[in-house]
Amino acid sequence: MKKNWAREEAFLILNNIIDKGAYSNIELRKRLNKSNLTKLDKALVTEIVNGTLRNLIYIDWVIKKFSSIKEEKISPTVRNIIRSGIYQILFLDKIPDSAVCNESVELAKKYDNIGSARFVNGLLRNISRKKDSIGYPYEKDLVEYLSIKYSHPKWLMEIWLEQYGEDFTEELIKSNNETPPLTIRINRLKTNKLEVKDILESYGTECADGLYNEEALRVKGTESIESIDIFNQGYFTVQDESSMLVSKIMNPRPGWLILDVCSAPGGKAAHMAELMNNEGKIIARDIHEHKLELINNTCDRLGIKIVETQLFDARNVDEYYIGKADGVLVDAPCSGLGLLRRKPDLRWKKKPDDLSELRNLQYSILEISSHYLKKGGALVYSTCTLNSKENIDVINRFIENNKDFYLDNIENLIPENLYAPNAKEGYIELYPNIHKTDGFFIAKMIRK
Numbered sequence: 001m002k003k004n005w006a007r008e009e010a011f012l013i014l015n016n017i018i019d020k021g022a023y024s025n026i027e028l029r030k031r032l033n034k035s036n037l038t039k040l041d042k043a044l045v046t047e048i049v050n051g052t053l054r055n056l057i058y059i060d061w062v063i064k065k066f067s068s069i070k071e072e073k074i075s076p077t078v079r080n081i082i083r084s085g086i087y088q089i090l091f092l093d094k095i096p097d098s099a100v101c102n103e104s105v106e107l108a109k110k111y112d113n114i115g116s117a118r119f120v121n122g123l124l125r126n127i128s129r130k131k132d133s134i135g136y137p138y139e140k141d142l143v144e145y146l147s148i149k150y151s152h153p154k155w156l157m158e159i160w161l162e163q164y165g166e167d168f169t170e171e172l173i174k175s176n177n178e179t180p181p182l183t184i185r186i187n188r189l190k191t192n193k194l195e196v197k198d199i200l201e202s203y204g205t206e207c208a209d210g211l212y213n214e215e216a217l218r219v220k221g222t223e224s225i226e227s228i229d230i231f232n233q234g235y236f237t238v239q240d241e242s243s244m245l246v247s248k249i250m251n252p253r254p255g256w257l258i259l260d261v262c263s264a265p266g267g268k269a270a271h272m273a274e275l276m277n278n279e280g281k282i283i284a285r286d287i288h289e290h291k292l293e294l295i296n297n298t299c300d301r302l303g304i305k306i307v308e309t310q311l312f313d314a315r316n317v318d319e320y321y322i323g324k325a326d327g328v329l330v331d332a333p334c335s336g337l338g339l340l341r342r343k344p345d346l347r348w349k350k351k352p353d354d355l356s357e358l359r360n361l362q363y364s365i366l367e368i369s370s371h372y373l374k375k376g377g378a379l380v381y382s383t384c385t386l387n388s389k390e391n392i393d394v395i396n397r398f399i400e401n402n403k404d405f406y407l408d409n410i411e412n413l414i415p416e417n418l419y420a421p422n423a424k425e426g427y428i429e430l431y432p433n434i435h436k437t438d439g440f441f442i443a444k445m446i447r448k
Contacts, residue, residue, distance in 0.1 A: 005037060005041065006037060006041040006042075006044045006045050006048075007044075007048065007100075007103050007104075007107070008103075008107060009031065009032075009037065009041075009045050010045045010048035010049050010052075011080060011081055011107055011111075012031070013027055013028060013031050014048075014049055014052060014080045014084055015076070015077065015080050017049070017345050018076070018080060018345075019076045019080070021349075023343070024049065024050065024053055024344060024345040025342065025343055028050075029224075031045075032045060032046070032224070033224060033227070048084055048087060048088060049084075050179070051087050051091055051092070052083050052084050052087040053344035053345050053347075054151060054341075054344040055087060055090075055091065055151045055177065056083065056151050056344075056347070056348070057147060057148055057151035057152070057347075058136075058148055058151045059087060059090075059151075060083070061137070061148045062086055062090070063079070063083070063086065063123075065134070066123055066126055066127055066130075075112060077111050077112050078112050078116045078119070078120060081104050081107045081120055082104070082123060084104070085100050085101065085104040085124045086124070086127060088100040089101075089124065090127075090134070097124075097125075097128040100128075101121060101124045101125055101128065104120050104121075104124055105120055105121045107120075108121075136148060137149075142157075142161070142166065143157045143158055143161070146169065146170060146173060150170075150173040150174060150176070150177060151177070151347065152173050152176070152347055153347055153350075155351075155352045156337070156347075156350075157169070157173075159352075159355075159387065160172065160173075160386070163387075163388055168433075171433040172386070172431060172433045175341065175431075175432040176340045176341040176344075177341065179341075180240075180341045180342045180432075180438070181218045181220070181436070182218065182219050182220065182222075182225065182238070183216055183217070183218050183219075183239065183240050183241055184196075184216070184217050184219055184225065184236040184237065184239070185213070185215050185216055185237050185238075185244055185267075185271065186216075186217065186235070186236050187234055187235055187237065187274060187302050187303070188215060188274055189274055189277075189278060189302065189303050189304075190233070190235055190302070190303055191235045193209075193215065193217060195235075196217065196230065196235050199235075200217075200219060200222070200230075203222065203228065204221060204222075205220070205221050205222045205225075206219065207219055208220075210241050210244075211241060211417070211435075211436060211437070212241050212244075212245065212414075212415045212417065212418050212435075212437075213241050213244045213245070213248070213415075215244070216244060217236075225238060226238070233301075234301045234302040234303050237267060237270065237298065237301075237302060239271070240342075240437055242338075242384070242430045242435070242437040242439070242440035243384075243438070243440070244271060245418075245428070245430075245440070246268050246271075246329070246331065246380060246382045246440075246442055247268050247271040247275055248275075248413055248414070249380060249410050249413050249414065249428075249442050249444050250272060250327055250329060250378060250444070251275075251378070251413055252272045252275050252276050252280070252326075252327055253276065253280075254280055255276070255280045256276060256280045256281075256326040256327055257280060257281050257282075257283075257326050257327075258280070258281070258282045258283070258326065258328070258329065259282075259283045259321060259325050259328045259329070259372050260272070260282055260283065260284045260328075260329045260331070261285050261312075261314040261328065261329065261365065261369045262285070262286065262330065262332060262333060262365065263284035263285055263286055263295055263309075263329075263331070264284075264286040264288070264291035264292070265291065265294040265295065266284060266294060266295030266298040266299060266307070267298070268329060268331055269282050269284040269299070269304075269307050269329075270298055270299055270302050270304050272327075272329070273304045273305075273306050274302075274304070278303075278304065278305050279306065280306055281306050281308065282306055282308070283308055283310055283321070284307050284308065284310070285309070285310045285311070285312040285314065286309075286311070286312075287311070287312070287313050287314075288311075289311060292310075292311060314330075314365045314368065314369060315361070315364055315365060316368070321372045322371050322372060323371070323372070323373070323374055324374060325372040325373050325374065325377055326373075326377050326378070327377060327378045327380070328369050328370070328377070328378070328379050328380070329380050330362075330366050330369050330380070330382070331383075332361075332362040332365055332366070332381065332383050332390075332394075333362070333365075334358060334362065334383035334384060334385040334387075335350055335358055335385045335387055335390060336350065336384055337385040337386045337387055338383075338430070338432075338438050338439020338440055338441075339384050339438055339439070340439075341432055342438060355387060355389060356389075358390055359389050359390050359393065359394055362383070362394050363397055363398065366381055366394065366398050367401075367402070370398070374447070375448065376446065376447060377446070377447050378444060378446060379405065379444070379445040379446070379447065380443070380444050380445075381398075381441075381442070381443045381445070382440065382441060382442045383440070383441045384440055385439065385441065386431065391427075391429070391441035391443075392427065392441070392443075395407070395427065395443045395445075398445075399445070404447055404448045405445045405446065405448065406426075406446055406448065407425055407426025407427065407445055408445060408446045409423070409424050409425075409426065410423050410426060410427075410428070410444050411424055413444075418435070419434060419435065426444055427441065427442060427443035427444070428440075428442050429441055430442075
């Protein structure tokens with residue numbers, strides 16, 4: 001095997017994500033599953049790709065500081081070679097700078113030309129010599145300082161500084177640059193945690209109990225968790241603990257009728273079905289056929305029998321289900337700002353205009369979906385974002401306009417060790433820097 005295959009694969013994946021719009025989590029999984037790289041090389045590829053993406057704004061600032069060529073005149077191919085090289089030089093201690101420079105030069109020769117290779121060589125070696133004195137921009141402009149140091153867009157810094165203040169915002173964005181844990185949810189319809197833990201540990205996978213959910217395991221040391229035979233047998237599914245709490249807060253009972261109006265990829269529908277002991281009915285809807293297929297595949301693998309998928313737009317009213325449901329889940333389309341540590345490319349794929357459009361869509365779906373509930377029925381609204389305009393503001397607007405609903409005290413539905421000061425008021429907010437989960441918002445309302 002050529003010694004630069006891992007770095008070449010990382011460069012090719014970065015090209016597809018940054019310049020061709022591929023999603024980082026999907027592109028990494030697809031490329032690595034097809035590759036013949038070793039377990040260690042796959043880990044290196046993942047580290048280079050995610051690390052470069054998490055620090056992209058800072059890396060580009062460094063390029064601008066050191067490059068004799070204006071940024072717009074550097075070809076996208078060469079820029080991505082330099083970006084991955086800078087990440088390895090500045091952030092990875094175990095890789096010799098000389099090896100990074102040499103292999104970056106070879107990539108430039110192969111994918112561009114000899115002139116570009118000389119430029120890459122000079123730039124990276126200069127950065128290597130001066131890396132201890134590079135530093136950060138002046139702190140006088142707080143927005144710019146935080147944006148560059150932690151590689152988050154300026155518009156997002158402005159929003160979070162206004163919402164959370166300086167100290168909390170810096171802790172939040174710092175945690176967004178940490179590698180998130182891989183968490184799985186044990187399928188209690190087929191197995192138990194101890195059995196899964198024993199099997200995974202026999203493969204050399206490290207396992208630890210989840211922080212908040214009894215069916216959660218945090219796993220480490222596996223190159224592809226979804227390639228393990230017990231995954232295909234439906235013993236577990238991959239899901240962050242924040243997402244698991246949505247179903248716990250719904251607290252569904254066997255025999256219930258539940259509408260999951262924005263269901264794909266189906267993790268929450270499957271979890272609710274497990275909590276219902278596979279008794280009752282869950283209507284899982286989406287507007288895309290291929291996403292319904294994902295839900296069906298997940299449920300088939302897990303042995304879920306009570307989920308029925310339907311192609312339906314949640315913005316439309318379905319007269320048939322008005323007043324019939326025991327529970328409705330609105331896991332609303334959102335900006336995904338709670339997932340930036342897991343999907344770092346969202347930092348530049350999302351735009352501020354997206355947020356203003358989303359809150360009206362979210363409210364519309366919530367308003368329409370509320371009509372499906374019978375009296376006493378539970379309405380759960382969740383997002384994986386950290387933006388009050390998509391979260392509590394949507395809920396307050398809904399409660400103000402729908403006097404037949406109230407926010408329900410959910411203190412008894414969440415773990416005692418979960419910091420949730422607003423649980424009594426009917427909602428919780430989860431943060432990577434506080435809860436060590438993805439960023440999430442969950443609210444529960446009851447129809448009077």
